[in-house]
Amino acid sequence: MKKIKALLKLDFQLLAPYWKWWLMFIGFSLAIALLNQSGFFFIISLMIFAGTVMAFPYESTEKSNLGILYATLPTNRKSMVFARYVMVLIVFVISYAVAIGAGIIIDLAFHQTLDGRMILLATALAFAMYTISVGFQTPFLYRFGYQKGRIFMWIPIILVNIVLMLPAFAQMANLNRSLNVMATFGNHQTLTNIISFAVGVVAIIASYIASHIIYLRKNI
Amino acid sequence: MEYAIEIKNLKKKFGKFGVDDVSFALPKGYIMGFVGKNGAGKTTTIKSILNMLIRDSGEVKIFGKDNLLHEADVKRKIGIVMDSPFFEENWTLIRTGKALKPFYPDWDNDLFMKMLSEFSLDPKKKIKELSRGMKMKIMISCAMAHDPDLLILDEPTSGLDAVARDELMSILKKFISNENKSILFSTHITSDLEKIADYITFIDDGKIIHSDTKDNLLEKYVVVKGGLGLLTAEQKSLIIGYDESRVNFDGIVAMEKLAQLPNSIVTEACTMDELVVRFNKGGGIQ
Numbered sequence: 054m055k056k057i058k059a060l061l062k063l064d065f066q067l068l069a070p071y072w073k074w075w076l077m078f079i080g081f082s083l084a085i086a087l088l089n090q091s092g093f094f095f096i097i098s099l100m101i102f103a104g105t106v107m108a109f110p111y112e113s114t115e116k117s118n119l120g121i122l123y124a125t126l127p128t129n130r131k132s133m134v135f136a137r138y139v140m141v142l143i144v145f146v147i148s149y150a151v152a153i154g155a156g157i158i159i160d161l162a163f164h165q166t167l168d169g170r171m172i173l174l175a176t177a178l179a180f181a182m183y184t185i186s187v188g189f190q191t192p193f194l195y196r197f198g199y200q201k202g203r204i205f206m207w208i209p210i211i212l213v214n215i216v217l218m219l220p221a222f223a224q225m226a227n228l229n230r231s232l233n234v235m236a237t238f239g240n241h242q243t244l245t246n247i248i249s250f251a252v253g254v255v256a257i258i259a260s261y262i263a264s265h266i267i268y269l270r271k272n273i
Numbered sequence: 274m275e276y277a278i279e280i281k282n283l284k285k286k287f288g289k290f291g292v293d294d295v296s297f298a299l300p301k302g303y304i305m306g307f308v309g310k311n312g313a314g315k316t317t318t319i320k321s322i323l324n325m326l327i328r329d330s331g332e333v334k335i336f337g338k339d340n341l342l343h344e345a346d347v348k349r350k351i352g353i354v355m356d357s358p359f360f361e362e363n364w365t366l367i368r369t370g371k372a373l374k375p376f377y378p379d380w381d382n383d384l385f386m387k388m389l390s391e392f393s394l395d396p397k398k399k400i401k402e403l404s405r406g407m408k409m410k411i412m413i414s415c416a417m418a419h420d421p422d423l424l425i426l427d428e429p430t431s432g433l434d435a436v437a438r439d440e441l442m443s444i445l446k447k448f449i450s451n452e453n454k455s456i457l458f459s460t461h462i463t464s465d466l467e468k469i470a471d472y473i474t475f476i477d478d479g480k481i482i483h484s485d486t487k488d489n490l491l492e493k494y495v496v497v498k499g500g501l502g503l504l505t506a507e508q509k510s511l512i513i514g515y516d517e518s519r520v521n522f523d524g525i526v527a528m529e530k531l532a533q534l535p536n537s538i539v540t541e542a543c544t545m546d547e548l549v550v551r552f553n554k555g556g557g558i559q
Binding site: 055056058059062063066067070113116117118119120121122124125126127128129130132269270271272273 | 349353372400
């Protein structure tokens with residue numbers, strides 16, 4: 054337990070210098086929310102970007118040769134991977150708290166309200182987006198390092214943001230058939246919640262297992 | 274006899290590099306110089322000891338414990354210095370110590386700060402602001418602050434000036450004055466070996482050529498010189514690192530094979546320099 058705490062402390066120390074990226078992601082998510090006039094989109098977008106934040110400890114590790122530091126520490130690779138995924142969950146909680154708070158404020162600004170059902174939906178989708186983003190990129194980062202692996206972290210973001218921004222662009226292009234993402238989720242909320250949580254849990258567990266296998270065999 | 278490091282039949286291949294059937298042992302309380310030219314396999318061996326490289330086969334024990342099965346226990350007692358620093362470049366020296374402290378129950382922060390002071394290192398300076406010699410000193414400070422029983426240094430003097438190298442050698446001598454402490458350091462600088470090593474292990478092309486006490490090795494071989502044409506082809510094959518100029522030849526030969534060479538050859542006592550250079554050149558029936 055002490056080792057996990059020590060590893061978490063070390064990992065967060067590597068994450069701290071990237072606070073400017075946080076601000077940039079908040080700004081970008083705000084832009085998406087304003088485009089769609091909905092705090093809901095802020096929540097989803099920020100949670101996807103929060104997933105990319107989890108790549109930064111790998112950048113720091115590569116830049117400063119910290120792979121050797123980790124290898125010299127009196128701990129094992131299993132604990133290192135476990136601690137990194139505990140960090141994933143902690144960052145989710147912190148990011149979600151920021152996202153939901155700001156999302157509610159944005160909705161109030163557009164004279165909308167996020168009721169309990171919508172908050173639950175937002176939670177489920179945010180969890181799914183975040184865990185898919187982190188879950189997808191992390192094994193690649195372990196396998197290829199940050200420089201080569203970082204391209205993979207943008208794939209889920211690009212795909213999901215295209216889907217999120219389609220309603221706005223559809224309306225701007227004045228298409229007859231516009232995709233109403235909100236309505237689709239809203240009409241099947243319970244199913245969406247269950248599927249989102251389930252997908253998120255599966256994504257993060259699969260990612261953890263893959264990272265575990267990859268890192269235990271990796272030559273540093 | 275207790276051993277700080279025991280390596281048996283270590284094999285690790287990756288790409289063009291690797292080590293093959295490496296075996297040697299460092300008795301507790303001694304210093305071993307691990308010698309070989311660039312690309313010989315020194316760093317590969319050290320990384321295999323630290324589990325940075327996952328070995329293909331073989332056994333590595335540190336103080337009698339397998340380095341894979343007891344990884345955390347083993348590393349708690351090892352201090353490591355590499356040829357380049359491995360700390361976050363924007364950390365200050367104080368922060369570096371704080372980052373490492375939670376991992377070591379025996380971390381002595383007073384000792385850490387004392388070492389920084391003795392090395393004239395400003396604790397508020399960042400890692401990226403340090404010179405090559407200073408970076409080596411901060412690595413030494415971090416390595417020694419948790420009271421390790423084994424220091425492993427990979428080319429620690431590479432890129433250092435003579436004064437800095439001498440300082441490092443003094444630190445290592447002081448460390449080893451405790452008979453429970455051991456040191457393994459890799460180098461291709463022979464003067465480092467002559468100053469402090471008790472044992473020498475030669476590695477070349479991924480294989481161990483020799484591993485013995487420094488005194489035994491120096492007594493085991495002798496430098497031979499003579500005129501060209503003095504030796505038969507068979508006699509030349511006995512000479513390690515055989516080299517010839519227009520009129521003379523030289524090399525080293527094992528003492529037990531000296532009798533097979535002509536009486537007229539000149540012999541001289543072997544130095545560490547000669548041993549390293551000649552072993553690297555190869556040849557001789559070893």
